[in-house]
Amino acid sequence: MSHIGQRLRRIEDPPLLKGAARFAADISFDGQLHMRVVRSPIAFGRLLGVEVADALAAPGVAAVWTGRDVADIPPIDFRQVRLPGLASYRQPILAADHVRYVGEPLAVVLAEDAYLAEDAANLVFAEIEEFEPVRRATDAMGEFAPGLSSEAAIVHKGYGDLEAAFAAAHDIVELRLSLGRHSGVPLETRGAVACYDAALDLLEIHGAAKIPHLNRDALAKMLGRPSERIQLYEGHVGGGFGIRGELYPEDVLVALAALRLGRPIKWIEDRKEHLTAANHARDQTHLIRAAVDARGFVLAIDDEFWADQGAYVRTHAATVADLTAALLPGPYMVPAYRAAGHIRLTNKTPAGTYRAPGRFEGCFVCERLMDAIARRLDLDPVAVRRINLIPPERMPFERHTDALGTDVVYDSGAYERLLDRLLDHVQYDELRVQTEARRANGERVGIGLGMFVEKSGLGPFDDVELILHEDGGIEVVTGAASLGQGIETSIAQICADGLGARPLDITVTHGQTDRIGRGMGAFASRVTVMTGSAVHQAAGEMKEQLLQAASDMLQTPAGRLAIEAGVIGIIDRPQGPSLTLGEVVRGDAAFKSVTATFNSEHMTYPYGAHLVVAAIDPETAAVKIERYVVAYDVGRAVNPLLIEGQIAGGIAQGIGGALFEEFVYDDLAQPLAANLADYLMPTLAEMPGFEILLSEDAPSPINPLGVKGAGEGGITAAGAAIAGAVDDALGGTGDIDCLPITPTRLHDMLAGNIMPNR
Amino acid sequence: MTKLDINLNVNGETYPIKVEARRTLADALRDDCGLTGTHLGCEHGVCGACTVLVDDQPVRACLGFAVQFEGSQIRTVEGLADGDELHPLQQAFWDHHGLQCGFCTPGFLMLAVAVLEKNPDIDDGELRRALASNLCRCTGYQNIVKAVRAAAGAMKR
Structure with a gap:
């Protein structure tokens, strides 16, 4: 029986x-000390001094540090999409000469008890000479530091003959669109517990997440220790959603304090710290122009955008702008394309990735554009999308952009088939008629559609070790997180199929840097694809070895043996001799664990569509979502x-x-x-x-399982489809050009008090 | 700050603890009683991750001081299962994939226990209103509703 494809309830529950459970x-x-961070109450200014004497004298306080005490520790470096010139914008672990956002760590108090640490932190006083803050990425450029512009970099992507396309255009559609600042906000806030064992010269850090191995290496560099001593x-x-597990100033401070003070x-x-100090996301403004022919086919897209990076460039460096620019054309042909993304520093919380980074933004922009094209040419919005979709015979499709250092090649996809599946499901034509009838009756109700291509399965590698224990239990050790x-369950299902075992006999060990040499962690919807493929390989190899070993024990050629539900038996002889996996291991001292590596230079691209029916309450201007349908193809x-x-x-x-x-900021x-x-957040x-x-129309041809990642497609087109539905409810005016669509904004818009972006 | 000797009755057991008057019930449960199943998601009474039952009523453990709860019967997630046998709500959350990261789960379980114990025949609208008290960031809530609805049937049997 295949375990892949089963709706198995989770083994980790x-x-x-x-x-x-054991959360951080x-x-x-x-003997542990509790750390409390003192944060800047001012958005931008020169740090003239930090007064710590009163805090040091407070009960239970062991130490108080300011930027001066950690001046020997370098700023936190990037882990991907490093662009030239970004290094000057990295964040120090404690503010040194300037503070640049409300919430920036400027001192830490270490005390016997969390309450006492907080008491003492209230006694730390920072003297700050206030400067005028930069509030928006679209404001005039300011200075990050003397002589250093607030524009850290511009990301450029593009292909094709843009000028010729615009010159030949039947029409040109231009939009200005923006997305608000929001973030993952997991229910568990961040945390870290560090412990230094002097006898072993070993620093242990608990509460790791997402990318334990990468963070270990980064910490080792910052603290000047060998990796294996951390x-x-x-x-x-x-919960992670992109934001948790990146290396933050607080993580480094906890590690450093454990080393220096010799106490856990x-x-x-x-929660207040979380909302002002952990990564924010989105917050982009786009100016997009499209050259179209008379059928609504997009000849070219020219997009310029401004990404509000907040006060520092953190571990993601240019990741979000890179992904935005690389993937904005989505499932559409778009023969010529140019994107320029300005990464602008402002005096807000630094930004990073949040579930579907760059795609939530790009999809919103691209799909508002599709609706605008339909409106301009008086075409059906579905028809405009349909004519632009990349047909299946063009797969694999080279996008001629690069994302996260890989060439973007859509590996497989039947986009129109998925669209039809969605439209059939909702009986679109009928739904359209009903909605228009309701609108004719005075209701403000509309339909919105958003199509997208996601990315998943980022390489370059994933290692696994598969261990068969003497009791017959199978342990998968992975550097994923x-x-x-639910990775334990899905990995167990893949392993069970590869080996012929039962998922319940499999345990999955993840996120422990002392159990496996290297690991890439869990981000970019990579685990099922990368770790899953490595597990599939390892399980196949282990199966071969088990059959070989059992062949000697059962005096039967390996080719006549099979493993089912953890038992090795002879094919077509159900009553014949058999061995459990544990018996093989106990009987063959030479039997070893199996390791495997799966390498991949390309990502794999799932795709989907969201359809939303939404109505606007005439009294409160609240948007009520009446129906939400997601069609998503994950390959397998x-x-x-x-x-x-x-x-x-x-x-x-x-x-x-x-x-x-x-x-929101004032x-x-x-x-x-x-x-x-x-x-x-929604309740x-x-x-x-x-x-x-x-x-499962389009299995991935670039991994042995055919799988594609599923972590992000639920959010990607949400902004696009909801905006489309609200706009349609307003009569398809195109006025919905920014997110979030709050009742206040909508009410003002209905009352004619504010003008849209354009 | 002076510490006070109090007894907290949690899941039928008495915990003699020494706490400052300002110590929250949630911190006392977690750090002084060692019952870390009650989670803190916001410490300002919005998310409900710290929901426990006090004399069968759902209470945000982050919003009360431990000293206020002497003499009350407190129930936490640790008291739900009977050895290896899960409470019908725990079983239903498992069966219906009503959790992902699991951080909000203890709060949702305790909230749902209170709701169903009070009214096992609760209608869908009331149930949704009650469950809207707590935040979950992973599941989109639909499976939580399914799980509670399934558990309601099991708890009546």
């Missing part, structure tokens, strides 16, 4: 259900239950970003959404029922 805050060591341990992790150090972030997405679904779960979670976050969530760049009553009350159409 029992401790989580019983309250027995659940870890404590005897080990990171991932426990349970309360615990730091658990509070779990952020709650390892566990549809978990994939639907990923999509469902993405929808919820997408609705949040489209309608509710926004990190004119002094003070954050106005620094708690969960002001930063509005059940805001969630519509939703329908998910999972398909």
Whole structure:
């Protein structure tokens, strides 16, 4: 029986259900000190001095550090998409001469108790000479530091003859679009617990997430220690969404304090800190122009955008702008293309990746464009998309852009088939008629559609070790990480199929740097593709070896043996002799674990479409989503239950970003959404029922399982489809040009009090 | 700051602890009683991850001080399962994939226990309103509703 494809409930759930899980805050060591970070209350200014005497004298305080105390530690470096010139914009672990956003760490207090640490932190006083903050990426450029412009870099991508396309255009459609600032906001805040063992000269760090091996290496460099003298341990992790697990100043401070003070150090972030100090995301403004022919076929796209990077360039460097520019054309042909993305520093919380980074933004922009083209040429929005879709016979399709250092080659896809599946499901023509009838009756209701190509399975490699223990248990050791997405179960399913074992006999060890030499972690929807493929390879090799070993024991040629449900038997002889896997290992001292590496130079590209029906409440201007349908092709679904779960979670976050969530700042760049009553994440009350159409039309040809990642497609087109639906509800005017679509903004728009972006 | 001797009754057991008056119930449960199943997601009463039952009522453990709860019967997620046998709600969350990262799960479980114990025949609208008290960032809630609905049937049997 194949385990791949089964809706297996998760093997990782029992401790989580019983309250027995171990999240960062659940870890404590005897004699630990608690760290509290003192943060800048000012958005931009020169740090004239930090007064710490009162804090040092407070009860239970062991140490107070300012930037001066950590001046020997370099700023946090980039881990991908490093561009020339960005290095000067990296963040120090404690502010040295300037503060650049509200929430920037400028001192830490280390004390016997978390309450005492917070008491003492309130006694630290920073003297700051205030400067005028830069509030928006689209404002006039300012200075990050004397002589250093607030424009850190420009990302350029493009191909084809843009000028010829615009010269030959039947029409040119131009839009100005913007997306608000929001972020992943996992339910568990960040945290780290570090412990230095002087006897072994070993620094242990608990609370690791996402990329333990990469962070270990980065910490080793910053602290001047050999990598093998630092080990990171991932426990349970309360959600990631791109933002958790990047190396932040606080992580380095915890490690440094454990080394310097020789005591365990615990730091658990509070929610206000999280909302002002952990990575923000999105916050882009696009000026997009398209040259189109009379049929609505897009001859060329020229997009210039401004990305609000916030106060520093963190570990992601140019990642988000890179992905935005590389993937904006989505599932469409677009024979000529040019994108220029300005990475601008402002005095807000630094930005990084959040689920579908660059694609949520690019999809919103590209799909608003498709709707605008339809409107301009008086065509059906579906027809405009259809004529632009890349046909299946063009696969694999070279996009002629690069993303995350790889050439963008769409490996497989049947985009129109997916669109038709979605339209059939909702009975689109009928739905259109009904919606128009309701609008004719005075209701403000509309339909929105968003199509997209996602990316997944970023390489370059993934290693696994497969260990068969003497009790017959199978352990998969991987450098991947779990952020709650269910990797233990899906990896066990893949392993079970490759080996002929039962998923319940398989355990998956992840995120422990002392168990495997290297690892890439979990981001960019890479685990099922990369780790899954490595596991598939390792399981195949182990199966060969097991059959060989069993062949001697059972006096039967290996070719006549099979493994099923963890038992090796003779094919067609159900009553014949058999061996359990444990018996083989116990009987063959030479039997070893198996390691395998899966390498990949290209990403694999799942694709999908969101369709939304939304109505505007005439009294409150609130948007009610009546129907939300996602069609998504993942090539091959390892566990549809978990994939639907990923999509469902993405929808919820997408609705949040489209309608509710926004990190608002005032004119002094003070954050106005620094708690969960002001930063509005959807509750059940805001969630519509939703329908998910999972398909497997286009398996990936570039990995042995045919799988594509499923972590992000639930959110990618949410902004696009919801904006399209609200715009349609308003009569298809094109006025919805920015996210989130808050009731206030919509009310003002309906009352004619504000003009749209254009 | 002076510490006070108090007894907290949690899941039928008495925990004699010494806490400052300002110590929250959530911190006392987690750090002084060692019951870390109750999670802190926001510490300002919005997310509900710290929901526990106090005399059968759902309460945000981050919004009360431990000293206020002497003499109350407190129930936390650790008290739900009977040995290896999961509570019907835990079982239903497992069966219906009602959790991903699992951080909000203890709060949702305790909220749902209170809701179903009070009214096992709760209608869908009321149930959705009640469950809208807590935040989950992973699941999109649909499977949580399915799980609670399934558990309601199992708890009546």
